[in-house]
Amino acid sequence: MEKIIEVKNLIKNYGFVKAVRDITFSVAKGEVLGFLGPNGAGKTTTMKILTCFMLPTSGEVNIAGFDIYKDSIEIRKRIGYLPETAPLYFDLQVDEFLEYVAELRGIPSNEKNNRIKEVVEVCGLKDVYVKFIGELSKGYKQRVGLAQALIHKPDILILDEPTIGLDPNQIIEIRNLIKTIGKEKTVILSTHILSEVEATCNRVIIINNGQLIADGTPSGIGRTERGKTYIIKIKTDNKEETLYRYKSADFIEDVKEISYSDNNVVQLKVFLKSKDFDAGIELFKFSANNSFNLIEMKEEEESLEDVFHKLTK
Numbered sequence: 001m002e003k004i005i006e007v008k009n010l011i012k013n014y015g016f017v018k019a020v021r022d023i024t025f026s027v028a029k030g031e032v033l034g035f036l037g038p039n040g041a042g043k044t045t046t047m048k049i050l051t052c053f054m055l056p057t058s059g060e061v062n063i064a065g066f067d068i069y070k071d072s073i074e075i076r077k078r079i080g081y082l083p084e085t086a087p088l089y090f091d092l093q094v095d096e097f098l099e100y101v102a103e104l105r106g107i108p109s110n111e112k113n114n115r116i117k118e119v120v121e122v123c124g125l126k127d128v129y130v131k132f133i134g135e136l137s138k139g140y141k142q143r144v145g146l147a148q149a150l151i152h153k154p155d156i157l158i159l160d161e162p163t164i165g166l167d168p169n170q171i172i173e174i175r176n177l178i179k180t181i182g183k184e185k186t187v188i189l190s191t192h193i194l195s196e197v198e199a200t201c202n203r204v205i206i207i208n209n210g211q212l213i214a215d216g217t218p219s220g221i222g223r224t225e226r227g228k229t230y231i232i233k234i235k236t237d238n239k240e241e242t243l244y245r246y247k248s249a250d251f252i253e254d255v256k257e258i259s260y261s262d263n264n265v266v267q268l269k270v271f272l273k274s275k276d277f278d279a280g281i282e283l284f285k286f287s288a289n290n291s292f293n294l295i296e297m298k299e300e301e302e303s304l305e306d307v308f309h310k311l312t313k
Contacts, residue, residue, distance in 0.1 A: 001028035008059060009024055009060065011058045019042045019045045019210055020056070021210035024212070032189065036190070042209075043160075044190070047081075063078065080152070082142075082159045086142060088145060089133065090133050119151050142166065155185060164191075171196070179199070194308060198304055202217065227253060228272045228299055229269060229272070231300050232294060233294070234287070234294060235295055243266075252271070252283075255268055
């Protein structure tokens, strides 16, 4: 597939702080990429570099055939950017704000009205078109933020936490909007809501401490080399001892407590070191040999959240 973004050996230092440490990746045209990492991992810094908001300390960035050092104006023409805090003027009406952005983007007068109508339609802003932005809900403000990022028909859309602070219904609305936009554009989405990534993205990159640590599909990233995961329920009078003995087993990688009920039943998520069929049998035998009162045992497909936790903890 044609690569629309290429990043090579990207480094960004803030004094002695190394925010981005020699990361390399590319994004194909038409991809919807989830860009993940814990707070302070370097995600926002990387996106600011891609949008020409700041220059890197070193490294190469090529976007749509243009070099970030020599052709930043050309790159900005091809990128729509919604930062974590949407760049809005609360004392303007939605129509006034979009007209202002259209002029900033240099959209010709004979095209301006049509472009505004298009983004109003796509972002679902008809009902608030003549309302002041400061009076809008958080969800509608995010929609206006998306509209300003789309108004110049960019090839690439970069979204930094687009659903932060929204209620569940608003999150679904914005998620569906991103999926619609992703059918026509290359999208980079940074978020901490991993279900959002699984629902909207066809590829995921995870960075931690400024370094790229995983790259793959939402369903496959980080899973190929990892063992099976089981949910088990144990009736026990000594939860701490039970947890200790499972964690001490040499074939078990990790154990996470899910719940503990009043009738002394503990539910555990057990991460095994092996992905072989015999690993589950070994877990069953271990429980029996230790005289644990095993009530239930079932294999569970590891979620993106589990993988993210393992890779970044």
